[in-house]
Every structure is written in C-alpha cells, then in structure tokens.
Amino acid sequence: MLTVWGRKSSSNVQALMWCVGELGLAYERIDAGFTYGVNDTPEFLAMNPNGTVPVLREDDGEPLWETGAILRYLATQYGDDAFWPKDARRRARIDMWTEWAKINIALNFTGPVFWRVVRTAAALRNEAAIRAAIATLGAKLDIAEAQLGRHRFLAGDNLTLADIQFGHVLYRYFDIDIQRPAHPRLQRYYQNLTERPAFQEHVMVSYEELRVL
Numbered sequence: 014m015l016t017v018w019g020r021k022s023s024s025n026v027q028a029l030m031w032c033v034g035e036l037g038l039a040y041e042r043i044d045a046g047f048t049y050g051v052n053d054t055p056e057f058l059a060m061n062p063n064g065t066v067p068v069l070r071e072d073d074g075e076p077l078w079e080t081g082a083i084l085r086y087l088a089t090q091y092g093d094d095a096f097w098p099k100d101a102r103r104r105a106r107i108d109m110w111t112e113w114a115k116i117n118i119a120l121n122f123t124g125p126v127f128w129r130v131v132r133t134a135a136a137l138r139n140e141a142a143i144r145a146a147i148a149t150l151g152a153k154l155d156i157a158e159a160q161l162g163r164h165r166f167l168a169g170d171n172l173t174l175a176d177i178q179f180g181h182v183l184y185r186y187f188d189i190d191i192q193r194p195a196h197p198r199l200q201r202y203y204q205n206l207t208e209r210p211a212f213q214e215h216v217m218v219s220y221e222e223l224r225v226l
C-alpha cells in the first residue's frame with residue numbers, strides 16, 4: 014500500500030498520482046503543503062528535509078521524495094515493459110523524453126507561465142514576461158509537435174513514463190487564459206489524454222485554490 018503526502022493542486026503530486034492511477038495501485042493520499050500545512054512539521058521534515066510534496070512511502074519502506082525519482086521507482090517496480098522497458102537501451106530512449114519533458118516543459122511552464130498568470134495578482138502581472146515565457150515554452154512544444162507527428166505518444170506508440178512527465182502539464186497549459194501558438198497534434202494528443210480516467214481524476218483538478226486575484 015502506498016501513502017502519498019501532497020495536495021491535489023500540486024503539479025508534482027498530479028504527475029505522481031496520475032502514474033499511480035495508470036498503474037492501478039492502491040494508495041492513501043494525505044493532503045499536505047500550501048494551506049494544508051503538514052509539510053512544516055518535524056515528522057514530515059524527517060521524511061523530506063526539503064519540506065516539499067510529494068513524498069511517497071510504501072508500507073514500512075523509507076520515504077521517497079523528488080517526483081522524477083518516485084516516478085522511476087513506480088515504473089520500475091510496477092510498470093509493464095511497454096510503460097518502462099527492462100531493456101536498458103529501450104528504457105533510455107523513454108527516459109530521455111521523460112527528462113526532457115521535466116526540464117523543458119514542466120519547468121518552463123510552471124514558474125514562468127503558470128505562476129505569472131494564476132499565482133500573481135492581476136495588478137502585478139508582467140504581460141511582456143508572460144509572452145516571452147510562452148514563446149520559450151512554445152519553441153520546446155514545437156519539438157513535441159514534431160515528435161507527435163511520428164508517434165501517438167511522446168516516446169512511442171503507447172503511454173510511457175515520458176507521457177506522465179509531459180502530459181500532466183497540459184491540462185493547465187490549455188486551461189489558463191493565455192494566447193497559445195498553434196500545435197494541432199499536441200492539441201489532439203491532449204484531447205486523447207483527457208479521455209483517460211486516471212488523467213481526469215488526478216490531473217484535471219481545479220487550481221482555483223492557488224489563484225491570486
């Protein structure tokens with residue numbers, strides 16, 4: 014049994030929970046972070062000295078933090094060979110896109126775009142910085158657009174860990190009030206993700222509690 018600490022509105026928790034859902038694993042989730050607190054308690058800091066969510070603990074195992082590491086653990090322990098291949102070379106190709114998505118998409122979206130649009134008061138919003146950040150992100154999404162012309166999913170023709178690191182960002186990307194460059198294949202890929210029950214449950218989650226007016 015997995016225990017996950019982290020609020021539903023955290024993008025990293027969403028990636029983790031989507032993966033848990035796709036793998037069909039039993040879990041308990043404890044709200045933590047932001048207004049829910051918990052992550053500043055001595056007990057939590059003993060599990061994760063960074064005070065960040067998510068944290069995962071399995072039965073009596075040691076706690077794990079860093080979303081990318083947790084995702085790789087779950088994929089290795091529970092994923093099938095299509096989701097996370099045992100063969101090192103095939104796995105590395107998927108890991109390449111997984112890492113790429115975290116660094117180029119999640120990190121270029123969450124702080125530079127999402128925080129500036131949703132977590133910044135309207136009066137303080139820097140429209141020029143937002144436009145520049147969308148352009149930087151858009152150039153990376155061009156790479157995904159090309160890749161999605163070759164494959165149904167980011168790293169091939171089935172869902173892999175790369176899609177978890179990539180796709181969890183797209184709900185917010187397509188939902189927030191911004192001008193987006195045209196990426197028709199990306200749009201179609203995202204529409205397909207929205208039909209997945211685990212994506213609906215864990216990623217298509219309201220972010221209104223984060224909004225600064």
Ligand SMILES: N[C@@H](CCC(=O)N[C@@H](CS)C(=O)NCC(=O)O)C(=O)O
Pocket residue numbers: 023024025026045046047048052064065066067078079080081
């Ligand atoms: N590198 C860490 C970053 C974790 C992180 O920054 N989590 C955010 C939520 S997405 C957090 O804990 N924020 C503080 C809070 O929610 O109180 C990871 O990938 O897990």
